[in-house]
Amino acid sequence: xxxxxxxxxxxxxxxxxxxxxxxxxxxxxxxxxxxxxxxxxxxxxxxxxxxxxxxxxxxxxxxxxxxxxxxxxxxxxxxxxxxxxxxxxxxxxxxxxxxxxxxxxxxxxxxxxxxxxxxxxxxxxxxxxxxxxxxxxxx
Amino acid sequence: xxxxxxxxxxxxxxxxxxxxxxxxxxxxxxxxxxxxxxxxxxxxxxxxxxxxxxxxxxxxxxxxxxxxxxxxxxxxxxxxxxxxxxxxxxxxxxxxxxxxxxxxxxxxxxxxxxxxxxxxxxxxxxxxxxxxxxxxxxxxxxxxxxxxxxxxxxxxxxxxxxxxxxxxxxxxxxxxxxxxxxxxx
Numbered sequence: 398x399x400x401x402x403x404x405x406x407x408x409x410x411x412x413x414x415x416x417x418x419x420x421x422x423x424x425x426x427x428x429x430x431x432x433x434x435x436x437x438x439x440x441x442x443x444x445x446x447x448x449x450x451x452x453x454x455x456x457x458x459x460x461x462x463x464x465x466x467x468x469x470x471x472x473x474x475x476x477x478x479x480x481x482x483x484x485x486x487x488x489x490x491x492x493x494x495x496x497x498x499x500x501x502x503x504x505x506x507x508x509x510x511x512x513x514x515x516x517x518x519x520x521x522x523x524x525x526x527x528x529x530x531x532x533x534x535x536x
Numbered sequence: 537x538x539x540x541x542x543x544x545x546x547x548x549x550x551x552x553x554x555x556x557x558x559x560x561x562x563x564x565x566x567x568x569x570x571x572x573x574x575x576x577x578x579x580x581x582x583x584x585x586x587x588x589x590x591x592x593x594x595x596x597x598x599x600x601x602x603x604x605x606x607x608x609x610x611x612x613x614x615x616x617x618x619x620x621x622x623x624x625x626x627x628x629x630x631x632x633x634x635x636x637x638x639x640x641x642x643x644x645x646x647x648x649x650x651x652x653x654x655x656x657x658x659x660x661x662x663x664x665x666x667x668x669x670x671x672x673x674x675x676x677x678x679x680x681x682x683x684x685x686x687x688x689x690x691x692x693x694x695x696x697x698x699x700x701x702x703x704x705x706x707x708x709x710x711x712x713x714x715x716x717x718x719x720x721x
Binding site: 428507512 | 604672676677702
């Protein structure tokens, strides 16, 4: 597929747009539809398109599998860590009110951080699964 | 009236797509049918005003899982072998299970009934109080990340476990084993 100029050029044009849209969905989830799960999947879709057009080897050099494994754990730990922080602040697990002086600001901050954790883990897992499936037949 | 006819049209298309996916032997075409099915389901969710769910269905069902199915077809071959066994017993089991499930729905409140228990419990409090408590206009996000934070953490743990499981089964193929040249590459 790497020889097809139409696919290569179209992919190069739309992959940045996909990634940008994923970031929009991630950080605009408070106001419109979307959130960490959707953004993570869309972000991963950009990388998967890259892997489909340019080959899984190119995708592996763009995002090393070791980094993906780290990110997979990082997102979940970030989410769980927010709960630990709220407990250290003297409140219940995942009670974001304790994150800031103003309860509403604390809620906002907590939701933003945990959604980011969700997005990171989801996109890393999706790319990992794609590489595990599509990379099996590589030489 | 218009929305009912659109719903009936979409549900009919869903049924046609599902039957086509079962009948086809070409797994590439089956993967495409599943993609179409997910797209139709996403449209249904939009009509039900569940935009966040539609978003997920469109991204996961149409995009990622189609790609993963195509990747699997690349590993296992494109055509399904016809089954020689009789399909009478599976058909009986499926029909009996489906009939039981439909019988079970008869006791449920009607679709969209405002007096249903699910709309009487915590939902009104979430809808009226979440903008003041969280400062976030999208009530889906505030329920998902804040009121139901434990559930979402659990969901994320499920996705994490899925990734670890796939890695354990299929990934980490680069390690060469001595004496098994070419195996696992």
